[in-house]
Amino acid sequence: MLDLRFIRENSDLVKEAVKNKGEDVNVDELLKLDEKRRKLISQAEKLKHQKNVFSEKIAGLKMNKKDFQADVEKMKEVSKSISELDKSLKQINEKLNELLLKVPNIPHASVPVGADESCNLEIRSWGELPRFDFEPRPHWEIGKILGILDLPRAAKVSGSGFLMFLGLGAKLERALINFMLDLHVKKHGYKEIFPPFLVNRSSMTGTGQLPKLEEDMYLTEKDDLFLIPTAEVPVTNIYRDEMLKEDDLPLNFASYTACFRREAGTYGKDTRGMIRVHQFDKVELVKFVKPENSYQELENLVDHAEEVLKLLGLPYRVRNLCTGDLSFAAAKCYDLEAWACGLGKHLEVSSCSNFEDFQARRIGIKYRTKKNNKPEFLHTLNGSGVALPRTMICILENYQTKKGTVKVPEVLKPYMDGIEEIE
RNA sequence: GGAGAGGUGCCGGAGCGGCCGAACGGGGCGGUCUCGAAAACCGUUGUUCCUUUUUGGAACCGGGGGUUCGAAUCCCUCCCUCUCCGCCA
Incomplete structure (x- = not known):
């Protein structure tokens, strides 16, 4: 959420952001409502002041056993007007808030302007694409051959878009989770x-x-609870409506969770294998930082996510997402895309975003600054470090051998009881 | 799921329906004292919004609604916490 005052004073900038991000909000309507709102507040507050004055007067009269009936009558009128004003004010606030929640964050100056992913800017790449003296298989074949991935039965049990790992496949999943958590906790x-x-x-x-x-x-309707689509949601909300101390910052959290996404509207897209699934594992990194450090922290965050891929020996590229591809709440975002040789394409395994104070304002997380002891919104960031299924795809496909086995990446061996190869 | 208790400021803890933004204690900050520190004493100690140059004004005692001229204080409702009983991984 943007500051209403900011929108008021920088409406052109906001409109441009709405346009560049391909969002749909009527900023002018919002501004009109804001003006109306402030007018009403002024009116109501004047009356409330009157009310307070009269209340005190009535209290005084009553104490001195004097007649206050005339004032009571007057007050009835005032109260009625106040409640009417408050009622319309409430309506306006609701509408205003509704609109305000639809205004996207403003992209950072370093973000390329563009409509879709074709305008994303490649920043750097790492690693050599592996070469094979045979036709590399896609991961679903490998998984089937090795008996470590059973998609048909997952579909029977739950539906399409669900995964079932077996034996060393399940172990590899667990190994990846532990490897990533250990890296971020112990090293980073x-x-x-x-x-x-x-x-x-x-x-x-x-x-x-x-x-x-x-x-x-x-959504679990009975309880109105949502299954989390990412650990970002519970972890960022840890400090909702709280005030932190400057010395608390930065706060860095790493969190493994399963993630649940309905993927509505993506039918027919990436249907084979486990590129796009309804439930997957992910290790997420979340940062709460001082505003002046947030862009440096974004670089650190990307660096930490990249290290996962480097250690796993997976070639990848880093892209600076253009305005049209940038998510609603982000001011800047880097995507990490790892190479999957069986599929013959790059897969997005991580998104690292700086939300600046957009989430913090929406969520009410402030910190008290040392310099003037005033509360200020902090900045939040998050990034996958990294998402598992696609990483698993890359490992299976890039580490496959001619005979159909999969070598275990060096860093995962300690987590796999020293197993060298899945066969 | 059943029965009860409770949610007040940074923390503890008061609060006959009007002078309560809130007693009192603790903590924090500033000061006096001291070579320094402790103790003691004095002072200070929230957020948001409107207006704005300041002055000023409004709102907030878990959330929402209601009663009343007026609500932290009464009523309804939701949420949360605690205790006991039952059930259960």
């Missing part, structure tokens, strides 16, 4: 969080999934 200094996987509506609204993406979420 993040604090590990194991949060709830179901969250309430306020949390979902706070991080910006609602109201826009309700259709993409799994």
